[in-house]
Amino acid sequence: MSNADLQQLLDKQAIEEVLIDYCRCLDEMALDDLAALFTDDCAVSYGPGPALESQGRADLAKSLQRMWRWSRTSHHLANARIWLDGDQARAVSYVEAWHERPDGSSATIWGQYRDRLVRQAGTWLIAERRMEMNGSDAGFTVNIYPLDRRPPPDGWTAPDIDHPPQGEK
């Protein structure tokens, strides 16, 4: 046990707080506070195409103004996993993001943030963020990157287990 052990706990905590603050700022549409969580020259991509990509803090804050087309959002982080390397870090976290339109209809996605962070003047900041998606309900049609998933082996067949056993509910 050492100071290094304590330091990595502190670093992971600080990084997890950055990931959380992103969600809170986005749901409150506090876009300047949100942009301050990123490096000045950050590269952020939610999917292919200029509408979903941004370069730098100011561009990111401007691009995320698109979230006002929703009347409400709620971004719930999970599974935050962080790998430290001195003043650099990688993080993968899950997000369930619920969105509501002015007409009351909604869209939910189950996605992931894949981040590179750097420590600048003692503060952890997101330098690169790429969003990928496990899936969504039918209400969501934005073209976010799909997540990689391994295919079944040749000859695999699905077992028959999607119903309750005989005599039980």
Added chain:
Amino acid sequence: MSNADLQQLLDKQAIEEVLIDYCRCLDEMALDDLAALFTDDCAVSYGPGPALESQGRADLAKSLQRMWRWSRTSHHLANARIWLDGDQARAVSYVEAWHERPDGSSATIWGQYRDRLVRQAGTWLIAERRMEMNGSDAGFTVNIYPLDRRPPPDGWTAPDIDHPPQGEK
């Protein structure tokens, strides 16, 4: 690095465990265990009106008996953010709460707990809790406080990105 760094990690961990235990106790309807997570003179408000407010542990446990009108619930915490100040702390956490009625219909909300905690005899307890809501599906009609969200600037118009690009799924 210092003892103070370690202490704040321990305090945040202890507080997060209180927030988690609230969810578990509520889903198991272990209301006495739940009430023991609060101070004796706690003030808890899920929304305006006497049915959603309570004062003190005993009143809280009695008020939360209302949750038995659901046949099942599942409260999933996320985004727990804690600010320490000696023996006081503030916390904001997100919750996705799924509820099922005896008839099989369900209601899901995406909300937030806004808490003030105090350390009493070495144990962190919730002294004040206010629940706010980002939103819900149509099944949920309880009048929980809405969350503040900043409005768009004058002249903002929605970009046209809610459909897949030409030629892609």
Added chain:
Amino acid sequence: MSNADLQQLLDKQAIEEVLIDYCRCLDEMALDDLAALFTDDCAVSYGPGPALESQGRADLAKSLQRMWRWSRTSHHLANARIWLDGDQARAVSYVEAWHERPDGSSATIWGQYRDRLVRQAGTWLIAERRMEMNGSDAGFTVNIYPLDRRPPPDGWTAPDIDHPPQGEK
């Protein structure tokens, strides 16, 4: 404050990372990596019956091939609560698991993992896992163990609060 305080923080962090890695490996169908999170003689049960139980790493990896019958899944952990006892630990965590079928239909469950972990050669591994379920939407029909929930006291009646107050939305 002591080395023991720091050690329990490190142990809880290491265990939470195991719980998270399980979710990521399952969603990516990296079943060999997933099995490596368990002891060689692990006992895993998602519900009654041989299709939902497995003994040992190899059997677990083989059994979880059943997840390929879904085209996509996303397992979001929450409420991880860990109790340490030397080289042993217990953990209870929540999971929201979203599943999508090749036909585009989906199934979501709100469940819990109840685990016993052991430290072997410095690495925390899951020795026993039992899954329980708070509930699911109508799309999910696998027979997972139900979670215990206390019944209301005799004479309890439901309050009338599931509608907005007069004059408010």
